[in-house]
Amino acid sequence: MIMPDRILPAPEPNPETQPYWDAAAAGRLLIRRCAACGRAHHYPRALCPFCFSDRTEWQTASGNGTLYSFSVMQRAPVPYAIAYVTLDEGPRMMSNLVDCDFDTIRIGMKLKAVFKPTEGGLKLPMFTPA
Amino acid sequence: MTIRGKAYIAGAFEHPLRKAPEKSVAQLHAECAKGALADAGLSKDDVDGYFCAGDAPGMGPLSLADYMNLRLRHIDSTDTGGSSYLVHVAHAAEAIALGKCSVALITLAGRPRSEGMATGTAPRPGNPAQPDIPFEYPYGPTLVNMYAMCAMRHMYQYGTTSEQLAWIKVAASHHAQHNPNAMLRDVVTVKEVLDSPIVASPLHRLDCCVISDGGGALVVVAPEVMKSLRRPRVRLRGAGEAPKGQFGGDVDLTFSGARWSGPRAFAEAGVTPADIQYASIYDSFTITVLMQIEDLGFCEKGKGGRFVADGNLISGTGRLPFNTDGGGLCNNHPANRGGMTKVIEAVRQLRGEAHPAVQVKNCALALVQGTGGSLGTRHGSATLILERE
Numbered sequence: 001m002i003m004p005d006r007i008l009p010a011p012e013p014n015p016e017t018q019p020y021w022d023a024a025a026a027g028r029l030l031i032r033r034c035a036a037c038g039r040a041h042h043y044p045r046a047l048c049p050f051c052f053s054d055r056t057e058w059q060t061a062s063g064n065g066t067l068y069s070f071s072v073m074q075r076a077p078v079p080y081a082i083a084y085v086t087l088d089e090g091p092r093m094m095s096n097l098v099d100c101d102f103d104t105i106r107i108g109m110k111l112k113a114v115f116k117p118t119e120g121g122l123k124l125p126m127f128t129p130a
Numbered sequence: 131m132t133i134r135g136k137a138y139i140a141g142a143f144e145h146p147l148r149k150a151p152e153k154s155v156a157q158l159h160a161e162c163a164k165g166a167l168a169d170a171g172l173s174k175d176d177v178d179g180y181f182c183a184g185d186a187p188g189m190g191p192l193s194l195a196d197y198m199n200l201r202l203r204h205i206d207s208t209d210t211g212g213s214s215y216l217v218h219v220a221h222a223a224e225a226i227a228l229g230k231c232s233v234a235l236i237t238l239a240g241r242p243r244s245e246g247m248a249t250g251t252a253p254r255p256g257n258p259a260q261p262d263i264p265f266e267y268p269y270g271p272t273l274v275n276m277y278a279m280c281a282m283r284h285m286y287q288y289g290t291t292s293e294q295l296a297w298i299k300v301a302a303s304h305h306a307q308h309n310p311n312a313m314l315r316d317v318v319t320v321k322e323v324l325d326s327p328i329v330a331s332p333l334h335r336l337d338c339c340v341i342s343d344g345g346g347a348l349v350v351v352a353p354e355v356m357k358s359l360r361r362p363r364v365r366l367r368g369a370g371e372a373p374k375g376q377f378g379g380d381v382d383l384t385f386s387g388a389r390w391s392g393p394r395a396f397a398e399a400g401v402t403p404a405d406i407q408y409a410s411i412y413d414s415f416t417i418t419v420l421m422q423i424e425d426l427g428f429c430e431k432g433k434g435g436r437f438v439a440d441g442n443l444i445s446g447t448g449r450l451p452f453n454t455d456g457g458g459l460c461n462n463h464p465a466n467r468g469g470m471t472k473v474i475e476a477v478r479q480l481r482g483e484a485h486p487a488v489q490v491k492n493c494a495l496a497l498v499q500g501t502g503g504s505l506g507t508r509h510g511s512a513t514l515i516l517e518r519e
Contacts, residue, residue: 069286
């Protein structure tokens, strides 16, 4: 069964994360990569959480990933699927699985990013089977 | 420098109420303090150190210390969620070892049940300045679905089953039947756990702990104070703490911070998991127990499901008697923070004051394990090893 859309609360950007939300609103998923150690991380930070360099920069992610884990929240006004997705670029991010039959969700399945509007107009990166 | 043998738990008190709409939160804290001091044989004026966490209304310990009119020379409001009170025992021992205080009071209280809080099923907006909030809250993380993702991954990676998780609830219910204050006193079966509705897949309603009002308190004292008291001597032998988060995106949901806090506590105590006769293990959900049992080394990683099955956690028959008061799963989870009651039941066991039906014979060495926050995002793990002197 495909669930109806639920109302999504808006994220609150700050100066450090505004570009991420601007890109999401335009349908692009950004990740933050460190120019010093080369590793990508999530959620995005000004200082690299691995080597603490401040030479971090935005990079457009492919939007492709693999399902690491999930849970279908049944006890909710509109049931929804929360998930951790392993991005092809490396980091795992929390998200929702949408536009799919929850009974067909399997860990390890290939996913692609979609962008869903929130109450405030900004969009949230979410994932659907690739 | 070690805290081994430097401090004793002289007083412990669990508030008997599980629903307290007619009491204030501050009052519950004070009633717990009074109960623990009476248990120790000490008075309010003996207290010179005070510890509390985020359940205490006010700025750190200031409001409640003032409410109880305590005269203090040491305060600490470390907050690691439900495991805070284990951390407080360790920090109290550190302070006592350094001579900063000699009678440390630790309190916990709250009324989530009376206040109708949707503890486990409603996402909490939090403070948007908390850096993870914008990247998590809009997706609807709740306590249950975050732990459920740990369970889902554990099942995928290690073949753990819902039946095995259910055994943890079954064992807790076997203990709770003997506790007149427990919220859920009926013994349940694996089938009943599996037949209860799914809250967040794969966790059922009976995989979750209770929501209760109430609280508890502990009194940790210096050796010279303990000598003057008539209570059985419960000594802190080792302690470890470890926060765990998402590692910048290298999220791993299959283990808890007990992987680090446990070995630290065992090393300080100079004992091994095989020496432990009783364990209080944080049980916000069944999966919480299973992961910590593995991470503490009671069994190999990934084999927790087999370890907890078939009543292995039931006192009298199982290899590792756990949460003999019924735990958070059946007895009490005051203020949504289960660490305090974990310490209290371990103290009862070491004193020989647990219910006779669940008392571990000649219990001389016990472990207390807590995780606070969320295993699905970030949490603080704490491990204590306590001994009867």
